Amino acid sequence: xxxxxxxxxxxxxLDGHDRGAKVVSRALRDAGMEVIYTGIRQTPEQIVATAVxxxxxxxxxxxxxxxxxxxxxxxxxxxxEKGAEDVLVFGGGIIPDEDIPGLKEAGIAEIxxxxxxxxxxxxxxxxxxxxx
Amino acid sequence: MSCTENKARLAERQEQWxxxxxxxxxxxxxxxxxxxxxxxxxxxxxxTPADVEAIDYNDEVGFPGEFPFTRGVQPTMYRARFWxxxxxxGFGSAKQTNERYRYLLDQGQTGLxxxxxxxxxxxxDSDHELSDGEVGKVGVAIDSLADMEILxxxxxxDKVSTSMTINAPAxxxxxxxxxxxxxxxxxxEKLRGTIQNDVLKEYxxxxxxxxxxxxxxxxITDIFSYCKDNLPNWNTISISGYHIREAGSSAVQExxxxxxxxxxxxxAAVKTGLDVDVFAKRLSFFxxxxxxxxxxxxxxxxxxxxxxxxxxxxxGAKKASSMMMRFHTQTAGCSLTAQQPDNNVVRVTMQALAxxxxxxxxxxxxxxxxxxxxxxxxxxxxxxxxQQIIAHESGVADTIDPLAGSYMVESMTSxxxxxxxxxxxxxxxxxxxxxxxxxxxxxxxIGDSAYAYQKSIETAEQVIVGVNKFTxxxxxxxxxxxxxxxxxxxxxxxxxxxxGKRDAAAVAASLKELRQVAESGDNxxxxxxxxxxTYATLGEVCGVLREVFGEYTEA
Numbered sequence: 001x002x003x004x005x006x007x008x009x010x011x012x013x014l015d016g017h018d019r020g021a022k023v024v025s026r027a028l029r030d031a032g033m034e035v036i037y038t039g040i041r042q043t044p045e046q047i048v049a050t051a052v053x054x055x056x057x058x059x060x061x062x063x064x065x066x067x068x069x070x071x072x073x074x075x076x077x078x079x080x081e082k083g084a085e086d087v088l089v090f091g092g093g094i095i096p097d098e099d100i101p102g103l104k105e106a107g108i109a110e111i112x113x114x115x116x117x118x119x120x121x122x123x124x125x126x127x128x129x130x131x132x
Numbered sequence: 133m134s135c136t137e138n139k140a141r142l143a144e145r146q147e148q149w150x151x152x153x154x155x156x157x158x159x160x161x162x163x164x165x166x167x168x169x170x171x172x173x174x175x176x177x178x179x180t181p182a183d184v185e186a187i188d189y190n191d192e193v194g195f196p197g198e199f200p201f202t203r204g205v206q207p208t209m210y211r212a213r214f215w216x217x218x219x220x221x222g223f224g225s226a227k228q229t230n231e232r233y234r235y236l237l238d239q240g241q242t243g244l245x246x247x248x249x250x251x252x253x254x255x256x257d258s259d260h261e262l263s264d265g266e267v268g269k270v271g272v273a274i275d276s277l278a279d280m281e282i283l284x285x286x287x288x289x290d291k292v293s294t295s296m297t298i299n300a301p302a303x304x305x306x307x308x309x310x311x312x313x314x315x316x317x318x319x320x321e322k323l324r325g326t327i328q329n330d331v332l333k334e335y336x337x338x339x340x341x342x343x344x345x346x347x348x349x350x351x352i353t354d355i356f357s358y359c360k361d362n363l364p365n366w367n368t369i370s371i372s373g374y375h376i377r378e379a380g381s382s383a384v385q386e387x388x389x390x391x392x393x394x395x396x397x398x399x400a401a402v403k404t405g406l407d408v409d410v411f412a413k414r415l416s417f418f419x420x421x422x423x424x425x426x427x428x429x430x431x432x433x434x435x436x437x438x439x440x441x442x443x444x445x446x447x448g449a450k451k452a453s454s455m456m457m458r459f460h461t462q463t464a465g466c467s468l469t470a471q472q473p474d475n476n477v478v479r480v481t482m483q484a485l486a487x488x489x490x491x492x493x494x495x496x497x498x499x500x501x502x503x504x505x506x507x508x509x510x511x512x513x514x515x516x517x518x519q520q521i522i523a524h525e526s527g528v529a530d531t532i533d534p535l536a537g538s539y540m541v542e543s544m545t546s547x548x549x550x551x552x553x554x555x556x557x558x559x560x561x562x563x564x565x566x567x568x569x570x571x572x573x574x575x576x577x578i579g580d581s582a583y584a585y586q587k588s589i590e591t592a593e594q595v596i597v598g599v600n601k602f603t604x605x606x607x608x609x610x611x612x613x614x615x616x617x618x619x620x621x622x623x624x625x626x627x628x629x630x631x632g633k634r635d636a637a638a639v640a641a642s643l644k645e646l647r648q649v650a651e652s653g654d655n656x657x658x659x660x661x662x663x664x665x666t667y668a669t670l671g672e673v674c675g676v677l678r679e680v681f682g683e684y685t686e687a
Binding site: 013014015016017018019022023026027039040041043065066067069070071094096097098113114115117118119 | 250251253254256262263264265266269270334338339340378379380466468469470471503504505506579582583586589590596599600608609612614615686
């Protein structure tokens, strides 16, 4: 049997809107993944530390406050520093289309916008994750 | 014909009609097997006088301005004055936001509503490491009195009422408002407005808490007490269901959890020795208005009635003003779609109409582009115009509570009231709101509802136009409002410059005194007011309180 995909769902920054993060966490769990949700107000350093410690395959970042351009790339950079660049990082929130190319260039594999079906997120992770 | 005969006749005719329905169903099944609201209340095929038989008009519905206020809190409602049109706004710097406020007031808005950025809401200055990337994003950045002076520049604080969405640091922002007014020559007893100051819901629905529940409740009751003596026209709290609903709750849960929070505040205040008939008239509420039109109208009516009864029964309130629930409403941000965003104008219109038919005292209508970014000036104007059209053109404001007496609305009102009370009793059984938060009860309930709603969208049981049905290929939206990167840098520079100019000894002395007062348990407001006048920053004041009171972290 395949090892369960392990995902860290994280809320970087000061944003407290965690409805999406919690709904996605639950949907991934229902899809058979192992999910850790960090809770709100996490620094990129805390998120990466948890990711490394828990040896996750993927990180889902949720931010609705507009701070995504600073916070998302920082998570990717810190993962690289820790030699964990194989972790699949995706994000979601209130993110203007024009920011998406920059975020992808910074190493965020995919950005999910409001109205995304959790099915799409699940499929994306299954198709793109590289498990050790 | 007697009443009994009438009832018998109704039952007989309903049975005949049922026969007709059965025949119709055999040929054309209905769209769904069962119809229900967001709160899982059955939407019957038809409501009749039989559904409202048990509702005593005099006791349960009554007259506007009278207990239990089901029909509204004022005797003439919108025939005297429309609801306050109050658009929540704030972004970037104090100067940018001041320009938006003056634009909105020019366009006929009748009250201000301040959105603060997240660092401000969590008591950090713009130069704190956790503020990086968040400055000026979801609201205006306020570090000190200097920013607050710019925010209200050329706005006469004796003429306008101002609502501030600020919770954990509410005392500090209120102190700054008092200080700005004083500089304008306006004394504090003339100030009208509201601070949200509702920390309990922050722990389970909104997230901008700082201190643990106990000191938070202490600061809140300090504010009640200070305002009773110094700001008699100020709403000391806005007990908020809005964010509970945004976090995913149903309409019933929104009413229940909001009122449960309200009861906790009243209880805390009464325990400090405050007289319920002195402070309760300054309590205000804040609700969401979502898509299910009839359920929403009934929700507002039910909330008013239930609160009035609870204040009377549980706290022995005697004055009508202690029992009347006055509330602000905002249309549901979570109902806005990023797809075909112009459709949001229609959603907002229906939601706003439900709020007006539910007797709201004040209203914010969301802008069509808020699932994408902060609203542009054009979008905000359309949102405000939506309220003005409802007020001036629709005619619904010309008679009071026009949906009263609808079998469906009255029945739904009673149903929501009963179900909300069940929740409140359950929370009581858990030992009250704080214990229930610690046990994760509300979080679990809200999470379950949010997940069920998402599933219903994904199975298309709940159609969202433009999202899971009637979709089109769309180009990326243009002309979105963006906060410039330089804004954060400018804010940091002006904070630094301000710190260079102020009297450092006076700041240090006031912060020292603040610490002493916090440790002593005396009312914090007077010292916070004098500290902000020395230009002690929000982060410095909250920093001292963090050291004395500790910080809350999510379990």
